[in-house]
Amino acid sequence: MRETTSLFLVGVGGQGTVLVTAILSKGLVAAGYDVKMAEVHGMSQRGGSVSTQVRYGDAVYSPIVGRGGADALVAFETMEALRWIEYLKPGGKVIVNDFRIASAPILMGQRDYPDNVLDILKACADTTVIEASDIAVEIGNPRVMNLVLFGALVESAALSAIDWEPVIRSSVKPAFLEMNLAAFRAGRNAVSPGEPERPARKTPRKKIVKESK
């Protein structure tokens, strides 16, 4: 009997959380899990905060968890991690992109983007910081940031037994496939640099996990 695991993905409209959630759930289904996935459409297109949940196990009932219910929180944007931290179980993992998107009050100069978010996160949870934007830019397209984070999630949430590359192949446009695969591999390496060498030899092995500011 496999217990149900709950992943919570958060970000800002347009960051590609939907694609990652789709790949994630497809792969989990292929691996024989019962899977439920929840997303809320609506305001996301207009730069609002977005969240999706993926739950998998032998038999999953609720598609969502409430406060304190998620085993891991993946934040595609730094401040969003803190906005949703209440949904993480004590002892759960945070994977956070060191990437800031200013919201309206910040753009207007009414508020500052908070500088201490990563410190707060590290103080309260097992936090892995990923420089997904830098990695994506190095790969050649800032937009594949989402696959970098996905790679990091796969390592952190012990999902590496699943063969993800065919799933990615069937989920992205052929023209962007190589870039997405490179991003995925780089994300995995960012979390587990000791992993046996994967086909992606070109992937830079620089130290990307930021310890603290």
Place this chain on the structure above:
Amino acid sequence: MLMSSPKVTLLSGNEAVAQGAYEAGVVYASAYPGTPSTEILETLCKFRDDVIAEWAPNEKVAFESALGASIAGGRALAAMKMVGVNVAADPLFSAAYSGVNGGLVLVSADDPGLHSSQNEQDNRHYAPFMKIPMLEPSDSQESKDMMKAAFDISENFDTPVLFRMTTRICHSKSLVHLGKRQEGPRRLCPLNLTKFDVVPALARRHRVRLEARLKRLAEYSETCEFNRIEWNGPKIGIVTSGIAYQYAREVFADTASYLKLGFTHPLPVRLIRDFASKVEVLYVVEELDPYLEDFIRQQGITCIGKEKIPRIFELDPAIVARALLGREPETIRADMSPVVPRPPVLCAGCPHRGFFYELGKLARRRSVVISGDIGCYTLGGNEPLKALDLCICMGAGPSMAHGAQKVFNKFGDGTRVVATIGDSTFFHTGIASLMNAVYNKSNTITCILDNRITGMTGQQDNPGSGTTLQGESTPPIDIEAVVRALGVRHVRVISPMDLTHVQETLTWAFDLDEASVIIVRWPCVLKKLDREERDEYTHKAKFMTVVEEHCSGCRMCLNVGCPAVSFDRATGKARIDPNACNGCSVCAQVCKWSAVVNGDSANA
């Protein structure tokens, strides 16, 4: 455990409903978009060879068209968000009397938690009110199975069926076994159509028949496969339906017995009584109103429900656990004070921006009430534009404006009322509202924000966009011609990208003492433009940029509220993100220092 195969796939509730309708042999489907229902038709429209799928201008029209399709002998479906059922209620109540020919199903997608709605109405109440059967799925597989059953129920009992979903059912994905389409036997259009002619004499007969039908449906409910007991012993019994079943199951697992109700009108009295008699405590776990609970109490059965479980907003497993088990969820405690809100904003390059900027400026100088409507442009009421006062329901902008204007005029206080309404909303119910203003001699100023698409719900075509849901080109309705045909004598069509012109046109309208209409036309930035539109609606610049030496740091450009424009507190200058900017130049037009320039030429 389900294994993945081509026949088992992850579908959202909306996709599963579409799949179920397809497999059930639906031939006609109509809807007006609205979150969380929109993807039902967006999925059904792909079965091009078998299903006619259409966007209607509003929900009443969608349901009436589906009723016509049913009368002609086809299985038919109409889908809408919950407030849409209010719009469609008139034909629905009477269709409950007339009955159907081909199976007829109405999907109501409710939005507990108001994720993207103006209220939180619980549409389950419509089923007893309209006296029609209701089904409530609790995951995607049930959405498909129940949809297929809904068509059979509709035909067997000669009634429209209410298919009630909620946001979490519509938008969460779970595994579904796919099946094949079964074309039902063609139901010939009855030669005697009088049953659909609900004149009082006939309606009285229908009225009697309706009660008899409800009795038969109540019997059916007792043995319906969707009302089932999951027995785990007598300690705790839970009566539940819809998504609440999943939450209860998550919290109580096998420590409770469940009466899982899927056919929830009429409710199965005997089944409920029998279940209640076998358990020591009876909980009713349901989202929003005490619909099941009120019924159960009316039967004289004791239960625990809304005194513990919240009656507002969405439930989730943690909320159910806290309410019934007093289990406070363990959470991480962190200092949340640095988190800055992230409200939705008009996109960079949104054509609504320039218009609302000018309207807001004018409204601050005069006594003006701005009667808005529902769509992206409702965001025109937020900081910093703040140019919208009212928003009640679709189509209410011009009509509320009219009533208010009449009374302001009577009191002689000089206040003017401006209505703002989007193109899709204008087609929905705005035309009649504007007609009222003309007919009753108002002097309101109606601004139709024609962004050539239904923006808010995600780029659906509408009667003005020139394309149908299934991708056929069709003559676009000419809004200006409609407005003139309604008798509006003062009509101007302007671009929102030229602020001076917007200002002049608003001033022109304020100086008139008759109803006027300003059609503000520019396509939504997210719209895929065809070649003709690209030629007509292109900005001079690809992106704008700030010349730092000229920027005085006055922050005027921030007043347009564009997500591409920010203020750098360190340098005291404005900044434009070239990747986000789309070159609309609205910010440049408000800069007194000519510090915002075309980005391409600045680089050259």
